[in-house]
Amino acid sequence: MNLIRKEIHVKISEIYTEKAKISRTVFAIEVFPPKKNASADKVYAALEEIAGLKPDYISVTCGAGGSDSGGGNPTLEVSSFIKNSCGVEPMAHLTCVASTRQNVIDTLNALKQNNIGNVLALRGDINPEVTRENDFEYASDLTSFIRTSEEYRNFGITGACYPEGHVESETANADLKNLKKKVDSGCDTLITQLFFENTLFYSFMEKVRLIGIDIPVSAGIMPVTSKKQIERMVSMCGASLPAKFTKMLARYENRPEALRDAGIAYATEQIVDLISNGVEGIHLYAMNSAYIARKVLENVGKLL
Ligand code: FAD
Secondary structure: OOOOOOOOOOOHHHHHHHHHHOOOOEEEEEEOOOOOOOOHHHHHHHHHHHHHOOOOEEEEOOOOOOOOOOOOOHHHHHHHHHHHHOOOOEEEEEEOOOOOHHHHHHHHHHHHHOOOOEEEEEOOOOOOOOOOOOOOOOHHHHHHHHHHOOOOOOOEEEEEEOOOOOOOOOOHHHHHHHHHHHHHOOOOEEEEEEOOOHHHHHHHHHHHHHOOOOOOEEEEEOOOOOHHHHHHHHHHHOOOOOHHHHHHHHHHOOOHHHHHHHHHHHHHHHHHHHHHOOOOEEEEEOOOOHHHHHHHHHHHHHHO
8 A cells, every 4th residue: 555645745845836927926824843842732723824824835843963863853744744633735844854754755755655745955053062064064955855756756845045155154145155065966946044225135036047047036034022032033144133122122021012013014015115126035034923924914814
């Protein structure tokens, strides 16, 4: 008996193609699996609400130590819930820095068995607490492994990209050249790191097209929910904060609800401007908040 179900998933790249035909924008929401010691019921209730907003797809993060580093495979479980219980297409994040080739094969098989056909192929952050494996050095190695193997080449593969350059890269230009290699190794769409200044995205996109990358790119937008959260994110990814944004943080940092609403308004303004300028996709880092995802969609849903 063949345990692998017949593949009935839509590739993310096909969603872009369909949306482009009618001049519309792909809208995706990123979620993360329940953290250790957190209430899984609460997280799953939020995920169900987020899926009920019917984004074009939902991407599901995984730890840099691989999707099963905490025991089980939370990324797979959440992706399967989104696909098989909520009926929304998931994109499972897949890091490789701490994975052997066999770990990756096991994860890809499990994804196929759960009818999940899209991955975000990532290297993952280098973390001294996580043992590095040697099978994949860069995300492009993982991408090319998936794209060239008989069993997995049908996966939709998305890659990550960095409008301000990746933190480890000496120059944004060097990072862009590496991005071109990654795309050539088999990505069919890209998602950017979060940014708070649209002009950074527009000038990045000019360079992306000039270097010959012609696949769809979604803009990563994160509505700020707390000063602490932003400081943590920015220290990890190096995104710059425009004065308009830091003034907002300073004014509302001690009024959480005011800051949340200001953050939603700021993200809304970014999204309206991006859509007006013809962005192909929006990737909302909603931090598992159904409230934020719903409010943003109430503001921009008709534009999409
Ligand atoms: P790569 O594309 O491999 O790039 C890493 C660095 O190596 C860059 O500086 C690049 O310029 C350089 N490089 C690439 N190829 C070469 C080469 N051939 N020669 C020399 N240098 C090279 N992390 C998680 O742990 N879990 C997640 O779920 C997760 N989701 C993410 C989602 C998005 C949309 C984004 C933008 C990032 C996400 N990350 C996640 C963070 C990501 O893992 C880190 O940014 C990581 O440091 C780089 O991953 P990458 O796949 O972009 O790496």
